[in-house]
Amino acid sequence: MLENRREKIRIKLLEGMNENEHYHRDIELLFVIRGNIKIDLSGEILYLYEGQFFIFNSMQKHIIETLEESNVMRVYIEYELVRDIIGDDNFLFENHYKFENASYIAVKSAINELLYYYVEANSSKVDFAYLSHCYNILEKLTLFLNQDNSSLNHIENNNRTHEIKNYIELNYNQPISLQSLADYLFLSPTYLSKYFKKEFGLNFKQYITNYRLDKAYQEVIYTKKSLANIAFEVGFPNKQSFLKAFEETYGKNPKEFRDKRTSIEQGVETFFDDKDKEIIENYLKNEESKQNKQLIINCSASKVDKLDVLSQIMINIGEAESLLNSRLQKQLLLMMQEFGVKNVRIWNIFTQGMLVTNVDGELIYNFSKINAVFDFLVEHNFFPHIELGERNKIISKRIGETIKIDIGKNNPSSQALSKLLNVFLKHVVKRYGLSTIEKWRFELCIGDSNFKNNYLIEDYIECFSMIHKVCKNYSDKILLGGPGYSEYYHVDEKIWKLWKNKDTKPDFISLCSYNYIVDKNNTELGNTIRDKNRKRVFEDVVALKAVLEKFDMETIPIWVTEWNLTISDRNFINDSCFKGCYILENVFMNDVSVLSYHYLSDLNSEYYDSGNFIFGGLGLIANENIIKPSGYAYSFLNQLYDYCLAKGDDYIVTTDLNDNYAIICHNKQEFSDLYYATDEDKLDISEIPSYFEDTDKTLNIVISDISTGVYKIKTRSISPNKGNLINIWKQLSFYQDLSQNDIEFIRINSAPDLNIVNVESVNNKVSLVRELQANEFILIRMKRL
Known part of the structure; x- marks a missing residue:
């Protein structure tokens, strides 16, 4: 009957899933439409993002938690349906899957087909088409069935397991016990209890209860028998124990299930509500946009705004002592020449390595090394931004795995520091x-100071006030800010409450931002996950502005003094073209007073394991003074003009008001599921494209109201085919013992591609069309001849 088939595969769209540990007889599939969720499988943690699914096997314990606003499609598949189709009691779906393999894509496509059917048919009625899509999903899911039953840990295919199952099948409606089963098998109850738990994942009582409930569920749904009779027929001692067990497992009592079934038979059953339609449509639009991208820019040369992009840019350099290294000094001069960046952030100026030491609470210092550092910066017209606290020198492979290097910290008191x-x-x-x-x-x-804990926030405010007084005694123009706010340091609102009532408020509020989400229920830094949100920096700024407004501090400017996609110094994404697109998107997106990238040079993360000229370091410049694609993003920004015609997340159009134009566009790709399934330091450099979606973008630019004439169009580009540092090394078979000639070959070929054409304006317009490859970014400069 159609009614019976409806119940064999049940679908519902849920919002904000949070479920304590539970299990059920049916197979469950979760598919994330929006947001992300956390799954706990008896201590094994898994995170699901938009467009990903996971299969829970029958009787598999799990906990589900929502980390941010999420919508999840839940699919229940009747256990007996799968068992009957495949003809095996011992089936198990694989839970360790590869997001990019053919089986996974096939299931995801089948799910998308069901969603398209719902949107296009404009009907959520359960009909034959709906059932067809459901069975199509089930067919594709069979690709995930474990074919090697001998490898299963908790349902081993052996005689004893079959004997147990057969015994329960024949006697579940009788008052059987662990003792009676042990007697039947000629085993001790203690041994059998341990064996049962190991092989079935549940104790005997839990298993027999769920087995009986599964039988009872069918009777409740599809018959009109009294609940007392059903309880007796499936082996429960009385109606009360049956009702209690049923509600604990299914969340509703049997009468509610039966009443719902009656209402379905009398009316028209739906698998989605009307309110779900917009959510599903947005998801499908996102899926479509990944397949077909266009960037259309229409702007007028007569409408401009002042642009001050470079003034907001600052770059983190690292420990002050590292500036004594001539190799790093050369890279700073290269940065000045290519990037035009003068604002540099440094820290640890008062460490033992800088000849400042703490002896019996008394600071002893020799400023000779400090002089050398600041002589270099002043001589070359750099403007230092000095972080006064002491930071650990850490080389991070990934979250939870770091290399700490001793820099000789002094940990001075507030009085000593001031x-x-x-x-x-x-x-x-x-x-x-x-x-x-x-x-x-x-x-x-x-963050990385003695004031890290909330109960020491008062000490931080006191120290800040003392330092503020010292700075302002010399000049009110000397700016002092803090606190380097980040959710990773778990600073609550107490700091803003205290600061609100202080006379010595900061000149700027500093913020650190990385693309990670902290597990709010476990505040250790090691319990963070990579965040798919491409607007992380922007949203961190917005969130901080809201907090400051709450405490009447909204007039204080926010400076992002440290930001990056990752903290990993061994992530080859840092060496890819993607990183240039990522930087451009964040610069275009954010209008804060200061945006300070972390950091300039791979020299900062050199260690025993970093012998190659690139090794996944965070720097914009690699060893041998080779500019990475990320560095060329700053080089392109340096060639913009002072007035803006148009700006979006993926483009900017500028002019000097004298018939010269500079345009930057990028085609940043989203990460593939495979990226999030792989540890950052374990990415395969030879397979970097597989960690991204691969969608070209058609760029259409029309600039109107420009002067009549011929324009020289000069286009520079960094793409997978040109300027791709990883691909250039791949051409050399990732050979490690490179000669100076090899290095020079890499340096020459890692430069942007160049193309020059002449275009004549038509009706005071210039139109440009160009195809952008995945993770390509370009600089177009137009000059009237």
């Missing part, structure tokens, strides 16, 4: 002049 800063400022004012020091910025961060 005293030392006073001596330092007095020294540098005398050495370089007050007008120079007034262009410097200072920051006191709460």
Whole structure:
């Protein structure tokens, strides 16, 4: 009957799933339409993102938790249906899958077909078409069946297991017990209990209860027998115990299930509600946009706004001591020349490596190394942004696995730090002049300091006030900010409550942002996951603005003094073309006063395991002074003009008001599911394209109201075919012992591609059309001849 078939595969769209540990006889599939969820399989943690699914086997314990706003499609598949189709009691779906393999894509396509049917038919009625799509999903799911039953851990195919199952099948409606089963098998109850738990994943009582409930469920749904008779027929001692067990397992009592069934038979059953339609349509639009991208830019040269992109850009350099390294100094000069960046952020100026030491609570210092660092910066017109707290030097492979390098920290008290800063400022004012020091910025961060815990926030505010007084005693133009806010440091609103009532407020609020989500129920940094949200920095800024507004501090500017996609210094994505697109998108998207990339050079993360010229470091410049694609993103930004015609997340159009135009566009791809399923330090450099979607983009640019004439169009591009540092090394078979000639070959070929054509304006318009490859970014400069 059609009614019976409806119940064999049941579908519902749910919002905000949070379920304690449970299990059920039926097979369950979860498919994320929006957001992401966390799954706990008896301690094994898995995260599902939009467009991903997971299969729960019969009687498999699991916990489900929503980490952010999510919509999840739940599919229940009757256990007996699968068993009857495949003809095997011992079936098991594979839970360890590869997101990009053919079986996974086949199931996802079948699910999408059902969703398209719902949207296009504009009907959620359960009909034959719906059932056809459901059975299509089930057919594709059989690709995930484990074919090697001998390898199963908890349902081993042996004689004893079959004997147990046969005994329960024949006697479940009788008052059987672990003792009676043990007697039947000539085993001790203690041994049998352990064996049962190991092989079935449940104890005997749990298994027999669920077996009986599964039989009872069919009777409740499809017959009109009294509940007391059903309880007796499936082996429960009385009606009360049956009702209690049924509600604990299914969440409703049997009468509610039966009443629902009656209403379905009298009316028209639906598998989605009307409110679900918009959510599903948005998901399908996202799926379609991945297949067909177009970027259409229409702008007028007569409508411009002042652009000040470069003034907001700052780059993190690292420990002050590293600036004594001539190799890093060369890279800073290369940065100045190619990127035009003058604002540099450094830290750890008062460590033992910089000849500042703590002896019996008394700070002893020799400023000779500090002089060498700041002499270099001042001589070459850099403006230092100095983080005053002490930071650990850490090389991160991935979340939870780091290499710590001792830099000789002093951990000075607030009084000692303010005293030392006073001596330092007095020294540098005398050495370089007050007008120079007034262009410097200072920051006191709460994250990697003695003020990390919430109960020490008062100490941080006190220390900040003391340092603030020292700085302002020299000049009100010297800026001091903090606290380097980040959700990873778990600073609650207490800090803003205290600061609100202080006279010594920061000149800027500093923020750190990386693409990770913290598990709110487990606040250890190691319990974070990579975030798919491409607007992480932007949304962190918006969220912080809302907090500041709540405490009447919204007029204080927010400076993002540290940001990146990842913290990993061994992630080859850092060496890819994608990273250039990622940087451009974040610069276009964010309008904060300062945006400071972390960081300039791969030299900062050199270690015993970093012998190659690229090794997944966070830097914009690799060893041998080779500019990465990420570095060329800053080089392109340096060639923009001062006035903006149009801007979006993936483009910007600028002019100098003298018939010169500069345009940057990118085709940043989203990560594939395979990327999130692979540890950051385990990415295969030879297979980098597989970690991204692969969608070309058609770029159409029309600039109107421009002067009549011929324009020279000069286009520079970094793409998978040109300027792709990883591909260039791949051409050399990833050979490690490179000669100087090899290095020079890499340097030349990692530069952007160049194309020059002349285009004549028509009706005071210039139209440009170009195809952008996946993760390609381009700079177009137009000059009227």
